[in-house]
Amino acid sequence: MKQLNELATPFATVAESSDLPGQDLPWLQALRQRALTQFSTAGLPAKKQEDWKYTSLWNLSQHPFTHQAVESTVDAAQVEDLALLDDAYRLVIVDGVYVATLSQLDDLPVGLTVRPFSASLDSVKQQLGQQVALDKVGLTALNTLLMKEGVMVHVAADTVVDKPIELLVINSGATADLATHLRNMIVLDVNAQATVVEHYVGVTDGVNFTNVVSEVVLAEQTELFHYKLQQESHQAFHIATLAAKQAAGSQWHTQNITLGGKLSRNDVHSRLEGEQSHTTMDGLYLLNDEQHADTHTRIDHLVPNTTSNELYKGVLNDECHGVFNGKVIVHQDAQKTDSNQYNHNLLLSRGCAIDTKPEMEIYADDVKCGHGSTVGQLDMDQLFFLRARGLDDVTARSLLTHAFAVDVLARLPSETIRQALSAVIEQRLPRGEKS
Amino acid sequence: MLEIKNLHASVDGKDILKGINLTVKPGEVHAIMGPNGAGKSTLSNVLAGRDGYEITQGSVTFQDEDLLALEAEERARRGVFLAFQYPVEIPGVSNIYLLKAALNAVRTHQGLEELDAMDFLTLVREKLKLVKMDEDFMYRGVNEGFSGGEKKRNEILQMALLEPTLAILDETDSGLDIDALKTVSEGVNALRSADRSIVMITHYQRLLDYIVPDFVHVLSDGQIVKSGDKELAKELESKGYSWVHAEGPAA
Ligand SMILES: Nc1ncnc2c1ncn2[C@@H]1O[C@H](COP(=O)(O)OP(=O)(O)OP(=O)(O)O)[C@@H](O)[C@H]1O
Ligand SMILES: [Mg+2]
Numbered sequence: 179m180k181q182l183n184e185l186a187t188p189f190a191t192v193a194e195s196s197d198l199p200g201q202d203l204p205w206l207q208a209l210r211q212r213a214l215t216q217f218s219t220a221g222l223p224a225k226k227q228e229d230w231k232y233t234s235l236w237n238l239s240q241h242p243f244t245h246q247a248v249e250s251t252v253d254a255a256q257v258e259d260l261a262l263l264d265d266a267y268r269l270v271i272v273d274g275v276y277v278a279t280l281s282q283l284d285d286l287p288v289g290l291t292v293r294p295f296s297a298s299l300d301s302v303k304q305q306l307g308q309q310v311a312l313d314k315v316g317l318t319a320l321n322t323l324l325m326k327e328g329v330m331v332h333v334a335a336d337t338v339v340d341k342p343i344e345l346l347v348i349n350s351g352a353t354a355d356l357a358t359h360l361r362n363m364i365v366l367d368v369n370a371q372a373t374v375v376e377h378y379v380g381v382t383d384g385v386n387f388t389n390v391v392s393e394v395v396l397a398e399q400t401e402l403f404h405y406k407l408q409q410e411s412h413q414a415f416h417i418a419t420l421a422a423k424q425a426a427g428s429q430w431h432t433q434n435i436t437l438g439g440k441l442s443r444n445d446v447h448s449r450l451e452g453e454q455s456h457t458t459m460d461g462l463y464l465l466n467d468e469q470h471a472d473t474h475t476r477i478d479h480l481v482p483n484t485t486s487n488e489l490y491k492g493v494l495n496d497e498c499h500g501v502f503n504g505k506v507i508v509h510q511d512a513q514k515t516d517s518n519q520y521n522h523n524l525l526l527s528r529g530c531a532i533d534t535k536p537e538m539e540i541y542a543d544d545v546k547c548g549h550g551s552t553v554g555q556l557d558m559d560q561l562f563f564l565r566a567r568g569l570d571d572v573t574a575r576s577l578l579t580h581a582f583a584v585d586v587l588a589r590l591p592s593e594t595i596r597q598a599l600s601a602v603i604e605q606r607l608p609r610g611e612k613s
Numbered sequence: 614m615l616e617i618k619n620l621h622a623s624v625d626g627k628d629i630l631k632g633i634n635l636t637v638k639p640g641e642v643h644a645i646m647g648p649n650g651a652g653k654s655t656l657s658n659v660l661a662g663r664d665g666y667e668i669t670q671g672s673v674t675f676q677d678e679d680l681l682a683l684e685a686e687e688r689a690r691r692g693v694f695l696a697f698q699y700p701v702e703i704p705g706v707s708n709i710y711l712l713k714a715a716l717n718a719v720r721t722h723q724g725l726e727e728l729d730a731m732d733f734l735t736l737v738r739e740k741l742k743l744v745k746m747d748e749d750f751m752y753r754g755v756n757e758g759f760s761g762g763e764k765k766r767n768e769i770l771q772m773a774l775l776e777p778t779l780a781i782l783d784e785t786d787s788g789l790d791i792d793a794l795k796t797v798s799e800g801v802n803a804l805r806s807a808d809r810s811i812v813m814i815t816h817y818q819r820l821l822d823y824i825v826p827d828f829v830h831v832l833s834d835g836q837i838v839k840s841g842d843k844e845l846a847k848e849l850e851s852k853g854y855s856w857v858h859a860e861g862p863a864a
Contacts, residue, residue: 565686566663567714568715568722574686577714582705
């Protein structure tokens with residue numbers, strides 16, 4: 179059997195041949211070289227690694243991907259259709275390529291910079307790669323080796339951005355088996371506030387591979403509302419790493435919604451490095467047919483007086499498989515940490531499965547921490563109640579499923595985004611007769 | 614309207630209803646009393662179409678249809694309404710949403726247009742007044758965090774809105790304070806009409822002072838062992854159920 183790290187070779191060839199940005203920047207070339215060395219030794223993570231116990235990348239490793247996109251035909255009307263938000267600053271990437279004509283970045287307010295990654299290399303230099311460990315899993319190394327496009331968001335000190343920023347990543351299906359390695363960088367300077375939506379959409383049901391790394395740097399007293407909505411094709415591979423470093427008084431509120439992908443993996447990580455900093459790490463995975471979605475989260479409480487709330491919910495149907503592994507680490511110095519972490523799952527079929535493991539490692543003694551997970555089915559009393567009021571079985575089940583799922587959405591304040599996400603989720607539920 | 618003949622039902626092989634006979638004509642109000650565990654809620658659930666009961670014998674006819682052949686939602690749309698003994702909480706589904714979905718299900722079945730938002734709200738406000746409930750309750754999850762009495766009022770609100778043909782009230786009076794009991798009774802009485810029937814299950818004679826029944830039945834160990842008029846309830850109140858047992862099953 180081929181070892182997963184043999185993959186290094188074809189990907190390395192891609193690195194040599196393709197038109198990666200920053201070929202003229204020595205610091206970036208050095209970084210890519212380190213990534214190549216790392217990826218060549220480590221390869222893709224294998225199931226024998228504890229963090230990858232339930233998720234096999236074998237099929238991914240065996241799939242013949244291409245890195246060269248042909249021109250796509252996505253037009254403005256389609257973009258309007260696919261976008262989550264009507265009123266937002268928008269950066270659009272189609273098949274891995276930034277499309278200025280489809281983006282809406284003309285009237286950015288003072289203090290806000292939103293640019294394609296490829297045009298921001300100098301400004302990301304200081305922070306690029308600081309939030310993620312190159313050596314931990316091969317996928318970050320692979321991303322670093324081949325990263326080509328993405329979004330760079332910078333919010334200057336004291337700026338409160340008036341509208342959400344939507345990064346819309348479209349896989350049009352024009353290029354079969356396309357692999358894209360996206361790199362996003364979100365930086366908020368002191369006292370800044372912003373809302374960012376990362377939105378990944380597949381237009382067809384073709385195979386593609388999205389490998390994205392998003393890095394977040396939050397200075398003192400900043401607040402970032404950070405949504406991610408993943409609606410890729412049910413044949414897609416979607417691998418995402420999302421990592422933040424938080425200074426004192428900063429707040430990072432994440433909401434991570436997984437609807438698409440045949441195989442998806444999310445690694446979400448926050449480091450609470452300054453006092454009074456806070457992380458909300460929420461998410462929802464709604465899976466059916468043979469989807470496999472793996473979420474690994476980690477929150478490091480490193481200093482005293484930090485807080486975190488985490489709630490992930492899962493709705494599983496058909497033959498799908500969900501994995502949730504949450505780790506909260508309260509380090510020795512992190513007295514007065516207040517942290518809770520929950521994972522609740524609703525199983526709608528016999529064929530689906532969930533492996534859930536919320537974990538806390540606590541090395542400080544004066545802390546308030548709670549965690550837990552549940553796996554359950556629809557409540558028969560509730561179902562009968564709704565049917566006894568005239569709602570048909572399918573509608574009643576959908577309504578209860580929706581109710582189970584969407585309370586996650588209510589944990590962040592934006593009503594507009596909540597409603598938009600709620601509508602997207604509703605579309606995914608089975609429909610009953612019109613009642 | 615409703616004709617129950619020799620109805621036997623069991624759960625997990627355990628016989629609970631053991632030959633119920635009951636005929637309810639349009640406009641009538643029937644009270645069913647009986648000791649705990651007699652099978653009163655089971656009867657309500659079987660009539661409303663809850664899954665999990667095996668009907669081993671007998672039949673139920675509702676407006677010339679075989680009621681037992683219909684799904685729960687089909688019964689509801691034909692006008693069978695069960696006010697639950699223990700109304701369930703449904704966080705995440707707002708009361709107003711439930712009311713709207715329920716009303717539209719009935720209206721669609723009747724071949725009527727769905728009400729538009731304005732008309733619906735006007736109607737709901739009118740019914741809220743009837744059961745003396747605050748509009749705030751509409752925007753909370755169904756029964757979520759409601760007190761016991763509020764849940765019962767909410768059941769009556771749903772009934773008032775849906776205007777069922779046959780209302781089965783399972784201990785709607787239990788857990789109500791005196792004022793609430795009056796309000797709920799007014800709600801039920803407002804619904805009384807020549808073409809509507811009510812079956813109410815209760816442990817207390819007190820309710821029957823407010824909603825005066827045409828018939829009173831005693832259900833014990835899965836059978837109706839005695840039937841009479843409202844005087845029967847008074848007799849039960851003073852003598853207890855052992856008195857009925859001593860007399861033996863009704864002929
Ligand atoms: N799902 C079930 N499984 C086993 N036994 C059941 C089930 N449902 C009802 N029973 C039993 O059937 C009997 C009748 O229950 P039911 O709830 O109908 O009584 P009830 O007359 O409504 O009593 P109460 O006055 O206390 O409300 C009880 O002994 C109860 O334990
Ligand atoms: Mg009962």
